[in-house]
Amino acid sequence: MKTTSTTTGQRAVIDWNQRNRNRNLPTRQVLSLLKTEAPTLFAIAQVVGKWIWVSFPDKQEPAVTGRLAQLGFHWNNTRQVWQHPCGPVTVDASPDDPRAKYGATPATAAA
Numbered sequence: 001m002k003t004t005s006t007t008t009g010q011r012a013v014i015d016w017n018q019r020n021r022n023r024n025l026p027t028r029q030v031l032s033l034l035k036t037e038a039p040t041l042f043a044i045a046q047v048v049g050k051w052i053w054v055s056f057p058d059k060q061e062p063a064v065t066g067r068l069a070q071l072g073f074h075w076n077n078t079r080q081v082w083q084h085p086c087g088p089v090t091v092d093a094s095p096d097d098p099r100a101k102y103g104a105t106p107a108t109a110a111a
Contacts, residue, residue, distance in 0.1 A: 010062045011062055011065075011066060012062055012063060012065070012066020012067070012069070012070070013066070014066065014069055014070055015070065018070065019069060019070055019071075019072055020072075021072075022070070022071050022072030022084075023072035023084070023085060024072075024087055024088065025072065025086065025087070026050075026086055026087055027047065027050050027051075027052065027086040027087075027110075030052055030071070030072065030084050030086050031045075031047070031052065031107055031110060033071060034052070034071065034107065035107075037071070038067055038071065041054055041064075041067070041068065041071075042107050042108070043107075043108065044056075044107075045106075045107035046104040046105060046106055046107060047104070047105045047106075047107060047110040048098050048099055048102050048103070048104050048105075049098055049101070049102040050085075050086045050087065051083055051084060051085055051086055051098070052073075052083070052084040052086060052107065053079075053081045053082065053083050053084075053104070054068060054073065054081065054082040054083075055080065055081040055082070065082075068082045071084070072084050072085075079097070
């Protein structure tokens, strides 16, 4: 596990210790963090089960994706969204779309 900040080309500097702490936050705390530290991301975020998803119609600048990574999000290439697990991941990924099971609630309505 990386524990220091890194940068590669245009990628943002990530504090891996803070990122790992952020990944273990529960849903409500992640929503609060988004609302205070990244309100534009909060405005487009969705809660799916206990996870938080952020999607964009186009590829984003490294500053945006770096911010998401720092907050604890990771890119899901299959679903084409940035996802935050809001705590430890306890099960293997399902091939089914979780939105079919849990729905998707705008973060602004869930916070």
